[in-house]
Amino acid sequence: MTRLVGLYPRTWRDRYEDEFLALLAERPPDALDRLDIVRGAIDARLHPQVQVAPVAPEPPIVAMSPWPVRVGWLTLLGGVLWMAAMVVAINSPLVVYDSVTYRDFAASLPLLFGAITLLGVGSIALVLQLPEPARAARAATYVSSLAGILWALAPWLMLAGAIAFAGLAVVAIAAWRAGHWSSLELSVFISGVGLTWGALLAYVAGLWAPTTPGPDLQFLVFVPLVAAWVVVGTSLVRSPRRRTTPKPTIA
Amino acid sequence: MTQGLTDFGRFAEPSLYILLSLSDGPKHGYAIMADVEEISGVPLGPGTLYGALARLEGRGLIEALEPVERRRPYRLTALGATTLKAQLDGLAGFARTGLERLREAAR
Numbered sequence: 001m002t003r004l005v006g007l008y009p010r011t012w013r014d015r016y017e018d019e020f021l022a023l024l025a026e027r028p029p030d031a032l033d034r035l036d037i038v039r040g041a042i043d044a045r046l047h048p049q050v051q052v053a054p055v056a057p058e059p060p061i062v063a064m065s066p067w068p069v070r071v072g073w074l075t076l077l078g079g080v081l082w083m084a085a086m087v088v089a090i091n092s093p094l095v096v097y098d099s100v101t102y103r104d105f106a107a108s109l110p111l112l113f114g115a116i117t118l119l120g121v122g123s124i125a126l127v128l129q130l131p132e133p134a135r136a137a138r139a140a141t142y143v144s145s146l147a148g149i150l151w152a153l154a155p156w157l158m159l160a161g162a163i164a165f166a167g168l169a170v171v172a173i174a175a176w177r178a179g180h181w182s183s184l185e186l187s188v189f190i191s192g193v194g195l196t197w198g199a200l201l202a203y204v205a206g207l208w209a210p211t212t213p214g215p216d217l218q219f220l221v222f223v224p225l226v227a228a229w230v231v232v233g234t235s236l237v238r239s240p241r242r243r244t245t246p247k248p249t250i251a
Numbered sequence: 252m253t254q255g256l257t258d259f260g261r262f263a264e265p266s267l268y269i270l271l272s273l274s275d276g277p278k279h280g281y282a283i284m285a286d287v288e289e290i291s292g293v294p295l296g297p298g299t300l301y302g303a304l305a306r307l308e309g310r311g312l313i314e315a316l317e318p319v320e321r322r323r324p325y326r327l328t329a330l331g332a333t334t335l336k337a338q339l340d341g342l343a344g345f346a347r348t349g350l351e352r353l354r355e356a357a358r
Contacts, residue, residue, distance in 0.1 A: 016301055022295055022321035023280040033296050040298020049305035 004034060007041035009048060021069065034166070071125040072236025078118025081230025085111035089219045105219070115229070116152035116164070120145035122232040127171050129236075130178045137174035140167040165193050168228060185231050192227020241251065255334055262303040266312075267293055269303055270327065270335040273313060279322040280304075307331070 004015055005024075029037065037051035089105035120141075127134060127141040144167025151160035172189045175181040180190075197223050265287070272278060272286040280300060287295045288305040304325065309315045312331035316324045327335070 012305070016305070017317060019280060019323040020297065020301055020323050023284075023300075024320075025279045025283065027297075029297060032294075033298075036296025036298040038298070040296070040302045043298075043302050043349070048308045051303075 004041070005036060006035045006042050006137070011048065012044045020057070025113060025199075060137065068125050068129060068236045071122055072233045072238075073228055074118050075122030075125075075233035075236060078115045078122065079226050079233060081111045081118065082115035082226050082229055084108075085115055086219050086223055090216050102218070103219075105155075109152075112155060113152040116148045119168070119229055119232065120148045121165075122229070123168055123171050125236055126175055126180070126232055129180060130174055134174055134178070137171050140170035140174075143167045162197060163198060164199075165225070165228065168232075169193060172231070181235055185235060187232040188227050192224040192231075195224040196222055253261055255337060259303070259306050264301065266303040266307055267335075267338055268295070269300070269307060269325075270312060270331055270338070273325060273327040274332070274335060277316055277324040277326040279319075279324045280303050281322070283325070 002021070005013065005020060008017070050204055052078045084110040088108040088111060089103060090104040092105045093109060095102055095104045099166050117229070123144060147160045147167065148164035151157055151164055154160070169190070172186055173226045174182065176186040199208065256266050259266050268287040268291055271290060271338070272283050278286065280297070284295050284297070284300055285304075287293075287300075304313070309314060310330075311328055312325055312334055313325045314328050316326055
C-alpha cells in the first residue's frame with residue numbers, strides 16, 4: 001500500500017500520508033480504489049494543492065543578529081592570536097637559570113591574554129544562543145571566562161587554565177545537545193582540548209614524560225587547544241545559516 | 252449545481268458532498284467516505300476524497316484538526332458553511348424550477 005502512496009509527491013505525503021494510510025488501514029482498498037489512488041496521485045502531481053512555503057520561516061532573532069557572527073570572527077582572530085603567541089613563545093630568548101633552561105615568553109603574554117579573552121567572549125556568545133534555561137552551561141561559561149582571564153594574567157597557574165577549559169567543555173556539550181554543534185564540531189573540540197590537557201595531566205601524574213624534553217615542548221603541547229577557538233568561532237560565524245526545514249502549507 | 256466549486260474540476264461534486272458531510276460536525280476521512288456513500292449512494296474513492304480535501308482545505312472551506320490516533324478530523328469553516336449554503340440554495344432553486352416545469356407540462 002505504501003508503494004501506491006509513494007506515487008504522490010513528497011509535499012503531499014508530508015502533509016497527508018499518515019492519515020491517508022490510516023484510512024486505507026481502516027478500509028482496505030479494492031481494485032477500483034487502487035485505480036482511484038493512482039488517479040489521485042497523478043492529479044496531485046499535475047495540480048499540486050500542497051506546496052512548500054516559498055518564503056523560509058523567520059529564524060530566531062538571535063540567529064539573525066550580526067553580533068554572533070562578529071563575535072565568531074573575533075573568536076577566530078583569538079585563535080590566530082593563540083597560534084601567534086605560541087610562535088612568539090617558541091622563538092623567545094633562552095634563559096638558563098640554576099641549570100634549568102627555559103624560554104622567557106613574556107613577549108607572548110599580551111597575545112595570550114587577547115586570545116583567551118576573545119575565547120571567553122565567544123563562549124558567552126555561544127551560551128547566549130542556547131535555548132533557555134541552560135543554567136549549567138551559563139554558570140560554566142562565566143566560571144570558565146573568569147578562570148581564563150586569571151590564566152591569561154598568570155599562565156603559570158595551570159589549574160586556572162584547566163578550570164577554564166573544563167567549563168568550556170560543559171558549554172560545548174550543551175551546544176551539541178541543543179543541536180547548535182554537530183558531532184564533528186564536538187569531536188574536534190574534545191580532541192584538541194583533550195589532547196593538551198590529557199598530556200599535561202598524564203605528565204603531572206607521572207604517567208607520561210617527553211622522550212626528548214626541551215624548552216619548546218611546553219608550548220607545543222598547547223597548540224592543539226586552538227581547536228577551541230576554531231570550533232567556537234566557526235559555529236558562531238555559521239549561526240545565521242542554520243535553517244529549519246519549511247513545513248508544507250496548502251497553496 | 253456546484254457553482255463556486257467549478258474550478259475544482261472532477262472534484263467539484265465530491266467536494267460538495269464532503270461539505271455536506273461536515274455540516275453536522277467534524278469527521279475524519281473514513282467517516283466522510285461512509286457518510287458520502289450514504290448521502291449520494293455512490294462510493295467515494297480514497298484518491299478522490301483526498302484530492303477534494305486538499306482543494307477544500309486550500310480554499311479555506313474546511314480546516315484540519317489535531318489527529319486522533321493518526322485519523323485527522325476535518326471541520327467546516329465559516330466560509331465553508333457559507334459556500335455550502337449558497338450551493339444548497341442554488342440546488343433548491345434548481346429543483347423548484349424543474350418541479351414547476353414538470354407540473355406545467357402535466358396540465
